[in-house]
Amino acid sequence: MVSGLVYGASGQRLDVYRPTTASEASPVVLLWHGRGPEERDVLAPLARAAASLGVVCFVPDWRPDAHDGGRTHLRESAIFVQRNAADFGGDTRRIALAGWSLGSKAAMAAALDPNALDGWRPQAVVGIAGGYTRPEPLTGRAPIDELTGAEESLPAIPIWLIHGTADPVVDIQQSRRLHAALQHRGWPTSLDEPDTDHAGVIMTEYDPESRRCRPSHTDHAVQAGSQTAHLLARAANITPRACQTVRRPS
Template sequence: MQPEVTRATARMANGKAVDIYRPSARCGPDPLPAVLIWHGIGPDERDILRPVAEAVAAGGTMVFAPDWRSDAPDRGRAHLLDSLEFVRKEAAGHGADPDRLVVAGWSAGAGAAVGLVTRPDLFDTPRPTAVVGIAGRYDVPARTTGTAPLDDVVAHAPEAAAVHLVHGTEDELDVTHSRVFAEALAARSWPVRLVEPVSDHAGVVMSEYDAVAGRCVPSASERARLGGEATVEAILSAASGLRA
């Protein structure tokens, strides 16, 4: 039986909502690893990540899932970085360790998350312990940096950080995007692991696209099961400090 998870909603200084997931039962007094997870291009769609966030929290982490708007004038950069600052400042008060922070992102959020470690010179805060890119592209400008992570890891030669990638083999956003990025990281001795479940773009976050609703909704399909399991395992692996 999956451990019970509680969910609370807070407001960041910018007014955006962030859902905070935590396991109801704690094992020991130590703070939990903190996971910040960003949704994709749909504005203010943190709810799409609820199935993944609950499963990751059940695995023994504190998960923060904020809203952000890709249609903002800055393409969402301020919202994303505000949520990072929120977790850095507030994690301890919620029983999580801000020094054990994993940042994960799905779709447009994937490049944004990875950009935190490929261009650390752009940020005043410490780099995350690890990042997880879920069904992303890395050859286009990331929402956090304005530059492409694939270019940055070559041109700027930042210090290596742990990168976990998940990309479904049936994704309409070709899995080659993640393969090329993983190869570029490995060529520079970065610890990287790419997992390719038999899933599609929505399936990797336990969802499917609903054409009537015009958005992704939770799904119990086989694609969603396989994709979701791969994503949850990747985030928990990153949070536990495992390396590829």
């Protein structure tokens, strides 16, 4: 692991999780955290699990409480990964974008609006416990509305969704609704529904005292987090249209 790299002019930092062994360039995942400012550490368990599956995982801090909602930080992190992934053993031809909670909404914008990240779109997006009916930081629009208004000529990229059935923070119906809308548009998509909550889906649990998520070793979190890590690895290593339009129950 490489920790605390400054990735842009704003001075925000990121961590890089790399496979222990790799004989060739590895697929890449850029993973955005949720609403809490500068919480890249919260995603450490998930990032380690993804790296153990052969993925180079970049996890940046960003600040949703910034004057622009964090848009500058998100864009800077995407530029950094595009330009520097190869220096960490990553394959720049295989970059997936993923996000948890608020980060998931932002990641979805990158799939649905080519201008969200200055014309760059990842090869796939993984949405983890996201809500998609309210505005997100990159475009200021709701992903579900963006999809409805997207041009038919917009090339579809695979969208992988995962959402815990016991999530008390973001209703699972948010992911189900987006999944159905993607299916209606003919986009390659899948939805996984593990039996866990909002924190468990990233292999953590919420600590009320610190008001942060911390690593969890409970069965439901370990199983759900592992499921999410496998989605990240599959999304980063796929070829176009490899994601089937199916919904997989837990």
